[in-house]
Amino acid sequence: MKQNLLLFTVGYVVALIMIALASVGIHWAERETIVRQERNAQLINIAGRQRMLSQRIVALDLRLQNTEPQTAAHTRLESSLQEAVNLMSDSHRRLTQGDLVLPETAPLYAAVEQLYFDVSRLDYRVKAFLSDVMPSPGRITTASPDQSQILAEQAELLLPDLNNAVSLYEQNARAEIHHIENFTQAGVLFILGLLLAEALLIFRPLGKRLHGAEAHLQAIAATDSLTGCHNRRGLMSAANSSLAYFSRHGHEVSTIVFDIDHFKKVNDTYGHGTGDEVIKFVVDRALASIRGSDIMGRIGGEEFVIFCPDTNHEQAGVVAEKIRKVIESTPYRDGPLDIRVTCSFGVFAYQPDKNSDPAWFIERADEALYAAKRAGRNRVRFTDLQPGGALQLPESAAA
Numbered sequence: 001m002k003q004n005l006l007l008f009t010v011g012y013v014v015a016l017i018m019i020a021l022a023s024v025g026i027h028w029a030e031r032e033t034i035v036r037q038e039r040n041a042q043l044i045n046i047a048g049r050q051r052m053l054s055q056r057i058v059a060l061d062l063r064l065q066n067t068e069p070q071t072a073a074h075t076r077l078e079s080s081l082q083e084a085v086n087l088m089s090d091s092h093r094r095l096t097q098g099d100l101v102l103p104e105t106a107p108l109y110a111a112v113e114q115l116y117f118d119v120s121r122l123d124y125r126v127k128a129f130l131s132d133v134m135p136s137p138g139r140i141t142t143a144s145p146d147q148s149q150i151l152a153e154q155a156e157l158l159l160p161d162l163n164n165a166v167s168l169y170e171q172n173a174r175a176e177i178h179h180i181e182n183f184t185q186a187g188v189l190f191i192l193g194l195l196l197a198e199a200l201l202i203f204r205p206l207g208k209r210l211h212g213a214e215a216h217l218q219a220i221a222a223t224d225s226l227t228g229c230h231n232r233r234g235l236m237s238a239a240n241s242s243l244a245y246f247s248r249h250g251h252e253v254s255t256i257v258f259d260i261d262h263f264k265k266v267n268d269t270y271g272h273g274t275g276d277e278v279i280k281f282v283v284d285r286a287l288a289s290i291r292g293s294d295i296m297g298r299i300g301g302e303e304f305v306i307f308c309p310d311t312n313h314e315q316a317g318v319v320a321e322k323i324r325k326v327i328e329s330t331p332y333r334d335g336p337l338d339i340r341v342t343c344s345f346g347v348f349a350y351q352p353d354k355n356s357d358p359a360w361f362i363e364r365a366d367e368a369l370y371a372a373k374r375a376g377r378n379r380v381r382f383t384d385l386q387p388g389g390a391l392q393l394p395e396s397a398a399a
Helices: 002-065 072-096 110-117 122-133 145-221 232-249 263-271 271-289 313-329 360-373
Strands: 255-262 295-298 303-309 332-334 336-340 343-351 380-385
Touching: 002 072, 002 122, 002 145, 072 122, 110 122, 110 145, 122 145, 232 255, 232 295, 232 303, 232 360, 255 263, 255 271, 255 313, 255 360, 263 336, 263 343, 271 295, 271 303, 271 313, 271 332, 271 336, 303 313, 303 360, 313 343, 313 380, 343 360, 360 380
Parallel strands: 343 380
Antiparallel strands: 255 303, 255 343, 295 303, 332 336
């Protein structure tokens, strides 16, 4: 029993640890999703900005070409163009190499890396495009109309691949979300599986054991520890159920109350240990003489009650007389001891109603028991409930 409880406890603790670890894993996955999506949002924003910057550089280059040199307007346009080129160059570096702001952009996603360095050579073409505008840091080249046309064509050719880069970053973001969702779902299913396993392998057997232990305790609480038959509590509970059932079906229930004659003398002569053995001896003989449906209990030191369902006055008298004769004819023997025991019986039969109380039946049969004792003991007496509710105590013994 202790070993099983230890196994249940260990299993429960292990399951709790696994649930805790799974919960931490799910929390980590959700946190990781938030971090990655913040990074992906930055990457998508930067990649999308590259498209706008390439078009802006072309537009500024054309305006710069049509502006008189050495003028304030020319200086402003040149500054704006340099700013756009620097921003596009910095963004390109951040997308392809990573930096302190986006340290996790390197290494690149496989599809993006192929786009920049393999299939479309987007990295080379972006750098060439920027180099045509600003050959060296801080120096803007004033393009001729033909060079501006070439620059515009380069930007036009870059645009589909820049759009493709944005799409690849978006696809990767969706793939990461899907991956994290699958991980989270797997974690939730794992936790549910653990809970189900706990319910089936730990709580269900434990519940059965607790139910069995409760039933065992209830049986102990309702059982006389010396004789094994009902004690007063168990007898009353069983009798209540029996009376309720037979009150609905209109059958009589008989009550037999008996005790051991001169039992104090047995205790005084042979000791209480022998007295206990005599009580068990009497109960064994009585139980062997009644039906399985009859309910027997010990309500006092040497006093006993038998409820006989579906049994009328005469039938109960036969049962009581049978028990009396068995006990009288079979002395208790233990080594040199040979103790002759007799019992006196009181019988009461009545058709119960829905409000019938077992204690009332016992009181009526107890009155007959005292009549048996007054008549000389070792006999059976009856209590009759006459029409109108009057009680009659016949002095004749059942024979």
